[in-house]
Amino acid sequence: MPGDHVFISYITEDSDQIDELQGALEAADFIVWRDKDKLWPGDDWQREIRDAIRSGSFVFLACFSSNLAKREKSYQYEELTLAAEEYRLRPPGASWLMTARLDECEIPEIDLGAGRTLGHSIHRADLFGTQKTAQISRLVVAIQRAMGSTPGIPPASVSAVANNAALAESDVVERLRFLLRNPQLIMDYDEYLSTLRGPIRQSLSDRDVFPLGVPHGTKLDAAFAHEWVQRVRRYEDTVAPTLVPLKLISMYGTPAHEQEFTQTLAMLAQESTQETGADLLTSLHQYPALVATFVAALGAMSKANYSMMRAATADVRVTLTGGRRVPFILTSGSQSIVGIDQWRSLGTVLCLEDEGKSPTDDDANALITKQGGRRHTPISDHLHTVLAPLFQPQFASDADYSDAFDRAEVLLDAIATDARAQSDNYYGPHGGHGRYTWRHKHRGQAPEARMLEEARTQGSGWTPLLGGLFGGDSQRAIEALESVQDLASRIRNSQW
Incomplete structure (x- = not known):
């Protein structure tokens, strides 16, 4: 979280309440900016805020109170105008702009474009009354989520397998622990993985279930966008039973476990290389194998078990046409999955749902027609x-998990880059470049x-x-x- 900034826009009459709010935010490790004339001597404060908004950090x-209505003019309106200009360039539902009421007051109806206004379209916290403390806590979580440090709402199927694995007597965990602890049971281990992946392969190759x-x-259009999101959910439900086993094997596996582990990832990978069908759906068909790869990468990195990471990445090969x-x-x-630009609108709809929002048809169509901003790295x-x-059990906080996720993506991109360098005349597109490319412009040294x-x-x-x-x-x-x-530097410079 170092480098995450919160700019508080307020008027001086509310300074005492803002002091209290600043204390709560700083206790959560945020850097608080206020009083713009004191922040950057000699610098353009508008440029600094615009750059920070675009960084994602x-x-x-x-913050508003009834004191604002008593004023004929206020510099706060200048700050709000800047924020509104930037908001019009962001995805519908973008969550970096928030409001807070310090008493029972009206929020100015500043136009944010596309029928949105500051008073009715933006996350609001009421920091007064009996729920003040709870509202401040919720506000902190909302800010963490907006900055990418706190994950959204995970799929129910993934939460279910994670919760089951956390039980003291989880059958999945106990069975796998027994197999990994006993090298003489390698045949049983091989059979375990074969049995695990069989139903997954059958389901993914069923064109009635997953037509291409x-x-x-x-x-x-919007209808297709919502169906596309539901297809992602079906993929997640299909691979969910494999996720805990893949995680544990990547964490605790030994060289004896590599071959069958690689074979399991290769089965998912080969199914993902379908070339007959609509490009939009054949690209999405890579998603289950990508989920498995990320699980293995994060699991291996959490225990520095890099031989298993190699088994799940560099060793996994697929056969292409010819x-x-x-x-x-x-x-x-x-x-x-979504291309550099082609289908990022669909991924953005998916991310908005992750945040507990329900994108309307108008929201989806605005994204598709480029009238609304799109996420840089939605998948x-x-x-x-x-x-x-x-x-969750492997990391002390959401921020630690997010940092580990960034490192995993950097290493995956490096492995892919090395594989390209070692391959003879491979000209396919590079599929990586993750969220670390937007999270770290204002965070000091980037993970790469x-x-x-x-x-x-x-x-x-x-x-x-x-x-x-x-x-x-x-x-x-x-x-x-x-x-x-x-490449990460060029991406950051080109996007903001």
Whole structure:
């Protein structure tokens, strides 16, 4: 969370209440900006706020009381005008702009575009009365979620398997623990994974359940967007039974467990490489394999078990048209699901639902027709939400989980970059580039820079190399991470 800023817009008559609010926000590790004339001597405060808004590490909190109505003019309106201008450029339901009432007052009906107003379309907290303390707590959570540190609402099927795994006598956990602790039971372990993946493969290959074509005349509209989101949910329900086993194997597996683990990921990966059908649906068909890859990557990183991460990424190969075999990580990634721009509108609708919002048909159509802003990395953002309940036991806080998620995405992008460098004339698109590319502009050293520094400093002793990633070659790892760092920098500079 270091680097997360909250700008409080208020009038001086409310300073005492703002002091209290600032204390609560700083206790939650936010950096609070107020009194713009004292913040950046010699700098353009409007530019600073615009840059922070665009970074994704900023919330503009407009606080109101009945004192504002007593004024004929106020500099607060200038601040609100700037916020409204930026809000019109963001996705419908964008949550970086929030309001708080300090007493029973009216919020100015400032126009936010597309029929939205400050008083009726924005998250509001009432910081007065008997519920004041509870409302401040809810406001802190809302700000954390807006900045990407707190995941959204995960799918029910994933929450269910995570909750079951947390039970003291979980059958899934106990069975797998027994198999992993007893190397002589490797045949039983192999059979366990074969039995686990069989129904998943059968379901994913059923074209009645997951058709890859669309009826003639189908339009990319709000109705299709909502159906697309439901298809994502069906994929999640289908792979949910595999998630806890994949996580535990990636955390605690040994070299004896690698081969069947790789085979399980390869089965999902091969099914995802369908080329016949509508591009929009064949791309989405990669999603189950991507979920499994992220689970394995996060699990392996949480225990520094990089040999299992290699088994789940660099070792997983798929056969393409013409019989060519390439690492799956070359053909996949969060961007490959929705493209660089083509279908980000659909992913944005999905993310809005993750936040507990219900995008209307007008919202969806605005996104599709580019009248509303789109998330830069919607599938990455969604995966961050989906996997949160699975990894709650491994991380002390949502912020720690979010940082680990960033590191996992950086390493996955580096592995993909290295695989491309080692492959002979592979020209497919790069599917990675996750949410770390927007979360860290105002957060000090970015995760890819930290990882590159580790690789340079530790050389051949860098832990991922000891697990066989990058072929154990320090120079390969450094070159891949340099490419990731360069690309992340260019992405950040081009988007904000």
